[in-house]
Amino acid sequence: MKGLLQDLHSNVFEFVRTFGSFQIFFLRIIRHSPRVLLRRPGLVVKQIYNTGALSLVIIMVCGFFVGGVLGLQGYANLARFNAEDSVGTVVALALIKELGPVITALLFAGRAGTALASEIGLMKATDQLSAMEMMAVNPVRRVLVPRFLGGVIAMPLLVAIFTCTGLFGAHVVSIDLLNVDVGAFWQQMQLSVDIDDVYEGVLKSFVFGVVASLLAVWEGFNAIPTAEGVGRATTRTVVITAISVLILDFMITAVMI
Amino acid sequence: MQQTRSVEVGTGLFVLLGMSALFFMTTQTTGGEKFSASETFEVAASFENVGSLKPRAPVAMSGVTIGRVTDVRFDPVALEARVTLIIDSQYDQIPDDSDASILTSGLLGSQYIGLQAGGSETYLENGSEIYFTQSAIVLENLIGKFLVNSGSGGDE
């Protein structure tokens, strides 16, 4: 029993310590961000490309099909109440407020997050970060901050693209396949969806962007510099990002309702 | 250097795409901020029962949306509900004896305010009060009335 308590105690302690260290890391990144944006925007642009532009395919394809499925499900279930015309509303609200930010964040973690973590971990393992320090270049500024900023800027844009592609998918499914009236689809949507809903979605996408990018960069930077260590860092990025995003989603939704 | 050029172009396209998606989302999916403060005038009305009327609910006349509700409050002195609405400035010829009722759009729909024109020669303007109001229909009262009516019509 004593052993169990001791283990629990040290685990909790470790968790708190890691969490604190993570906060300090976050502050360091923030501190260097303005200077990087002003003096080396080229680095940030390249990272926006890496995390954002290269994720377009997965985001758009998944967005289209998620929208399509929502259209199908929405129609099928609303038909029970003879409220098929509200399909537009249902799909739009679901996408804009919840599925857009959350699914995009999860896809982002899987594609861009893992790429970031493994890239940085590998740079650590092959002494590249050490070499930079030796050349009097701060690796946080040169490597970590641009990647973090790239992710933060790319995420809201990816969410918007996902949502719009989703709406398009739902449109195609509802109107072309299920014969919902075009006018009703969009009009009902416009009546029921508020600018506040869009704000909520954008806020979430921004928060998730910060969390996902920060976690990826953190895991890579702290990876154990072996093949196994980098692999583990990559997996942890996805897992911890997923959990954090879902918990934060709940918290933000609860507050905004 | 070739590499940098295509990266820049790619990023530019991506950001443009993202921004247009955002723009699309805010304008095409929402009811929009069609009624902003500058082009509208404010009017107030009191109701005995507002039902489920919420701020941002539309204000319609002859079925056409001409404004929206901005505030729903309870007046503790007069002991009734106080509703503030804004109406698009172009509709400056609404008679000030028009009546405002709280209606429901469709079966599952949300509630809105419908204005029925009166005959006065003076019009609603900023700060006007709508005196003729009809409260929301509360289902329970309706059923109760029906039962009482059918009861008294029978042999009870």
Place this chain on the structure above:
Amino acid sequence: MLRLTMSDNSENLIEIQDLMYSRGTRVIFKDMNLTIKRGEVTALMGPSGTGKTTLLRLITRQLVPQQGRILVDGVDIASLNRRDLYKMRQRFGMLFQNGALLTDINVFENVAFPLREHTQLSNRLIRHVVLTKLHAVGLRGAADMMPAALSGGMARRVALARAMVMDPEILIYDEPFVGLDPISMGVIVRLVKRMNDVLGITSVIVSHDVAEVSTVADRSYLISDGKVAASGSPDELNAATSELVRQFMHGMADGPVAFHFDAPNYAEQLLGRDSE
């Protein structure tokens, strides 16, 4: 190009005094003293695991010693604040064990890296300097290649060009000969000699390749057990009588550095098991 002020007539560019450094419970250096003279090629040799790379990190202050002083050009590096420390590091050029080139940019950009980070030179000037340095290591034609496409020897040469690009006063080579074929090794040896003779750069080579190092070093230090076991010119070390020095210089399998890792008595371990 970027000569920061040098203090006058000090012969010793780097001085390590009474250094003590331990990691956890393991003492790596104790009572370590050595000097690196300006303009010379100094070799740091020793058996594997004596912490030669750690010593380099202490000199550039990537690690902090528990006791002792390290002076660079007469200045105690412990007294430097962050900005001065970064300035001091710019006087060093370092060649890492595996080259440590940045893998996401090509050869040209790798060599240009310090210039882009620390100077405001125009693209034309940068191009000029980078191509000159690449030419000096014989790889001007490889400027557009990516590091992943280079052989070990070529990568190391690019890393040398990069270490050189800011015209450093001190060049540190961390195991530059490891894993190279004889031709590549000859190339690196020649380059080290050239840098030193032609440009007057002070060189510090960490290596355990006795034969190669002896052809270039002016002075060698043999480090063992956390301190300097022997020092002198390559000839002096070769003729030394100390057992440890002899074992190292002549590559003998057993001697003061034991062949057998610490283990319990052989007979007992074998027979003890059988009788169970």
